[in-house]
Amino acid sequence: MSLLELDDVTMSFGGLTAVDGVSFVVNPGEVFALVGPNGAGKSTIFNLVSRYCTPSGGDIRFESKSILGCAPHDIPRLGIARTFQNIELFEHATVLQNLLIGRHTHRRSNAISEILHLPGVRAEERRHRLAAERVIDFLDLQPHRESLILGLPYGVRKVVELGRALAVEPKLLLLDEPASGLSAEETDDVAFWIEDIRKVMGITVLMVEHDMGLVNAVSDRVLALADGRALAIGTPQEIQTDPVVIEAYIGLGDDEAGE
Amino acid sequence: MRILFKTSYDADLGLFAHRYQAFWYFLLLAGAAGLPFVMNDFWIGEVALMLIWAIAGMGLMLLVGHSGQPSLGHAAFMAVGAYTNVILQASLGLPFVVSFPLAGCAAALAGALLALPTARLHGIYLAIATLAVSILAEDGIVMLAPWTGGVSGIFAPDIKILGVGFNRYVNAPGFYWLTLGVAVLVVLGYRNILRSPLGRSLVAVRDSEISAQAIGVNLARTKAISFALSCGITGLAGALMGHFAGVFNHETFTIFLSITLLMMIVIGGLGSIHGAFLGAIVITFLPLAISIVREFLNERFGTASVMPPGIETAAFGAILIAFILLEPMGIYGRWIKIRTYFELFPFCRRDMFRRQRAYLKTGRIR
Numbered sequence: 001m002s003l004l005e006l007d008d009v010t011m012s013f014g015g016l017t018a019v020d021g022v023s024f025v026v027n028p029g030e031v032f033a034l035v036g037p038n039g040a041g042k043s044t045i046f047n048l049v050s051r052y053c054t055p056s057g058g059d060i061r062f063e064s065k066s067i068l069g070c071a072p073h074d075i076p077r078l079g080i081a082r083t084f085q086n087i088e089l090f091e092h093a094t095v096l097q098n099l100l101i102g103r104h105t106h107r108r109s110n111a112i113s114e115i116l117h118l119p120g121v122r123a124e125e126r127r128h129r130l131a132a133e134r135v136i137d138f139l140d141l142q143p144h145r146e147s148l149i150l151g152l153p154y155g156v157r158k159v160v161e162l163g164r165a166l167a168v169e170p171k172l173l174l175l176d177e178p179a180s181g182l183s184a185e186e187t188d189d190v191a192f193w194i195e196d197i198r199k200v201m202g203i204t205v206l207m208v209e210h211d212m213g214l215v216n217a218v219s220d221r222v223l224a225l226a227d228g229r230a231l232a233i234g235t236p237q238e239i240q241t242d243p244v245v246i247e248a249y250i251g252l253g254d255d256e257a258g259e
Numbered sequence: 260m261r262i263l264f265k266t267s268y269d270a271d272l273g274l275f276a277h278r279y280q281a282f283w284y285f286l287l288l289a290g291a292a293g294l295p296f297v298m299n300d301f302w303i304g305e306v307a308l309m310l311i312w313a314i315a316g317m318g319l320m321l322l323v324g325h326s327g328q329p330s331l332g333h334a335a336f337m338a339v340g341a342y343t344n345v346i347l348q349a350s351l352g353l354p355f356v357v358s359f360p361l362a363g364c365a366a367a368l369a370g371a372l373l374a375l376p377t378a379r380l381h382g383i384y385l386a387i388a389t390l391a392v393s394i395l396a397e398d399g400i401v402m403l404a405p406w407t408g409g410v411s412g413i414f415a416p417d418i419k420i421l422g423v424g425f426n427r428y429v430n431a432p433g434f435y436w437l438t439l440g441v442a443v444l445v446v447l448g449y450r451n452i453l454r455s456p457l458g459r460s461l462v463a464v465r466d467s468e469i470s471a472q473a474i475g476v477n478l479a480r481t482k483a484i485s486f487a488l489s490c491g492i493t494g495l496a497g498a499l500m501g502h503f504a505g506v507f508n509h510e511t512f513t514i515f516l517s518i519t520l521l522m523m524i525v526i527g528g529l530g531s532i533h534g535a536f537l538g539a540i541v542i543t544f545l546p547l548a549i550s551i552v553r554e555f556l557n558e559r560f561g562t563a564s565v566m567p568p569g570i571e572t573a574a575f576g577a578i579l580i581a582f583i584l585l586e587p588m589g590i591y592g593r594w595i596k597i598r599t600y601f602e603l604f605p606f607c608r609r610d611m612f613r614r615q616r617a618y619l620k621t622g623r624i625r
Contacts, residue, residue: 050473076475088473090466092530093459100456101463105475107456111484114455115448121455122272128456129268168474 001064003028003172003204004049004080009058011044011228018044020228021058026172031198031205033215035239036225037249042208043085044228046176049206050082051075062172076105079171083161083178085208091150095141095160098149099132102167106131135163139193155186162193166201173197175207179214187214194218212240224248274450291439295432304427304503307435309543310442311499312523316535317445318492319520324530325458326485327465329382331517332373332389333493335396338512339366340494341501342400342407345415350406355418355425359498366494367487374486378479393514400509412508415501427503438499445492449532452488461485493520522579528589537590541578546571 004026011019019041026032034042047053049060051072060067062078070078081102090098106128109121136142139159144152149160158181165173178194179187191214197203198218209215215222215236222239224231226248232239239245263270263277275281295303319333344362347353353361377388400407407413418425418437427434452458460481463471468478501507519542527538549571567573586593600607 052469052472071477072472073475073477076473082473084470084473088467088470090463090470092466093462097459097462101459101471101476102474104456104460104463109456111457111488114457115451115488117451117455122269125272125455126268129271133268164470164474 001028002026002061003063004206005061005064006045006049007059007061009045009048009055009060011041011048011053012056018228019048019055022225022228022230023058024223024230024233026204026206028171028204029198029202030220031194031207031218033219033222033236034206034208034225035210035212035215035222036231039227040225041228042225043176045225046082046174046208049075049080049174076168076170080174081165081168081170081172082174083165083176085176085180087154087157087161089149089157089161089164092148094146094148095144095152095163096132096136096146098160098164099135099167100128102135102164103128103131105168131169132167135166138166138196139163155182158182158186159189162190166197166203170203172204172206175205175209177208177210179209179211187211190214191217212236216240272454274447288443292436295435300428300431303431303435305543305547307427307431307438308503309539310435310438311496311503312520312539312542313536314438314442314445314499315493315496315520316523316527316539317449317532318489318494318496320524320529320532320535321449321452321461321492322485322489323521323524324534325453325465326461326482326489328482328485329386329521330389330489331386331514331521332392332396333490333520334512334514334516335393336366336370336490336493337497337500337516338396338400339369339490340497341415341507341512342413343494344498345413345501346406348416349413354420356420359495362498363491363495366497367491369494370490371483371487373490374483375479378482390514390517393517397509397513400512408508410508412506414506415504418502425502427505434502441495441499445495446532449492457484519575522575524589526579526582526589528591528593531591533594534589534591537594541590545574545578549574 002025006022006024008021008023009019010017010021018039022041022045024032034045036042044053048055049067051067051070051074054068062080067075067078090101093101107124109118109124114121136145139162141156141159141163144156144160149157152160158178162175162178165175175194178190182190194205194207195218198205205218207219219236221233222236223233224239224242224245226245231244231248232242234242265271275284294306298306315333315337318336319330322328322330322333340362343365344355344358347358347361348355351358373389373392377385380388401409403409417429418434420437423433424430425433425437452461460471460476463474463476464478464481464485471481472478497512500511504511523538523542524534525538526541527536528534553570582589588595
């Protein structure tokens with residue numbers, strides 16, 4: 001059974017068709033990568049799955065149920081968490097608070113019991129904290145636990161955002177360019193974490209990435225997009241040798257030197 | 260500098276970071292409770308007024324400082340609290356202990372109703388919408404004259420709890436202790452909100468609506484809750500203000516009151532409970548200080564004829580501008596810097612509090 005299924009999804013903004021009849025299936029337990037040049041529609045697909053946009057045509061199904069009737073804040077409750085291409089953290093809060101906010105879908109207490117701080121609220125807080133601490137241990141964020149986000153360097157913020165998505169304890173994790181702006185060493189870390197997220201935590205990963213080294217290292221299947229259309233789907237090696245993909249990326253091979 | 264060694268998660272869940280902090284706050288509370296024994300009735304009245312300002316400030320702080328929703332309409336919610344409280348007592352004969360919480364509930368309901376149509380507004384647009392509410396409220400009070408007394412105003416009956424009177428003039432210490440009790444309860448509730456998932460969802464909405472949604476925060480509902488809580492607390496302050504003033508009409512709760520409240524929390528320091536209290540101290544005692552200085556100058560130099568009127572307003576304006584330019588984090592932010600300087604002495608660096616550059620935010624959808 002497929003986890004996420006896009007069925008002939010089209011998205012137009014006015015006259016511009018950002019996604020044009022794209023269909024693909026993400027299977028449970030795999031790492032699925034979307035690649036393509038700028039403007040290919042990769043981020044739009046993410047925003048469609050997160051329900052920030054409503055597709056002009058087609059259907060998106062998660063665990064065989066259409067999610068088009070859901071509001072954006074219902075999506076994490078279904079088990080889909082995401083990160084953003086340009087980091088979207090809660091800047092005036094600490095790293096720990098950011099991870100704890102990630103636990104929002106697991107909240108069981110109501111506003112009144114929280115204002116009175118009833119014993120049940122405290123017990124629940126301990127559970128949230130335990131979950132957040134597991135994420136901190138997993139991503140080696142211990143030195144930054146109490147730091148405000150606005151004082152942290154870019155690389156750490158990127159990791160915190162991954163951590164916040166993991167704190168949701170999702171079934172499907174959407175990573176929008178997890179390695180953009182990171183150094184080679186940090187990118188290696190991300191590759192290891194994605195492996196562990198899949199193998200140890202059993203979370204399916206759908207990611208957009210430009211770094212083909214990372215895509216080769218971690219992904220099982222790759223979908224190449226260009227101008228909103230699906231070009232080819234297959235293993236990373238198949239995609240990189242596919243003539244259509246090479247043409248879309250590099251242009252027509254009129255001169256042999258244009259590699 | 261004190262190094263805290265935490266051995267359980269409960270250490271982060273408590274009201275106080277460590278025992279010494281608890282000791283200082285209890286000392287402060289004991290000192291506040293003992294004030295009537297060392298001050299005369301006039302000064303106790305002023306301190307009670309300061310506490311009322313602080314309660315209203317905490318209400319607005321919850322909305323502006325923690326949920327990031329600006330409001331220029333909080334005078335209207337003070338009015339809702341004040342009038343509901345008095346009308347319930349005068350017309351229905353309810354005792355203060357019943358009418359007071361009901362007044363808070365009425366203001367909370369009004370706030371939630373305002374949040375429904377304004378949930379999609381941000382920043383300056385929300386400020387303008389709430390500004391309109393503040394102006395509407397003044398006219399509304401006049402139009403509802405049969406209940407509110409309109410232009411001629413309404414008398415607040417004396418507070419009686421278990422046969423003890425709490426009139427501000429007859430029993431100034433009693434009224435002060437009552438206000439102090441309410442202020443302490445509001446602080447406790449506020450602290451509980453901040454250390455719970457509710458408080459974190461407010462912060463999430465403030466800092467990034469888009470990722471708040473991505474982790475499952477319902478924006479419209481969270482904004483409605485923040486408005487309800489904020490307006491409810493402000494309504495409680497309004498009810499106390501009604502009893503403090505004794506008699507009030509539509510001119511008590513004008514747009515200038517809303518602006519004063521907002522100014523208060525900016526001067527005090529946005530995003531902290533301390534800020535509400537520090538701002539309240541400035542708002543209450545600056546006019547007193549100015550009038551004392553003015554009298555001194557008049558006596559000494561005979562400047563009564565050349566002293567311009569409205570000097571308080573000018574002073575407030577100048578102080579607000581100075582804070583926004585020089586110390587956007589308010590008095591509390593400055594206090595934290597001073598404290599850090601001494602805690603780390605001599606290792607504090609000048610750029611320790613400089614912000615890292617803000618990284619580009621995701622292009623907003625919508």
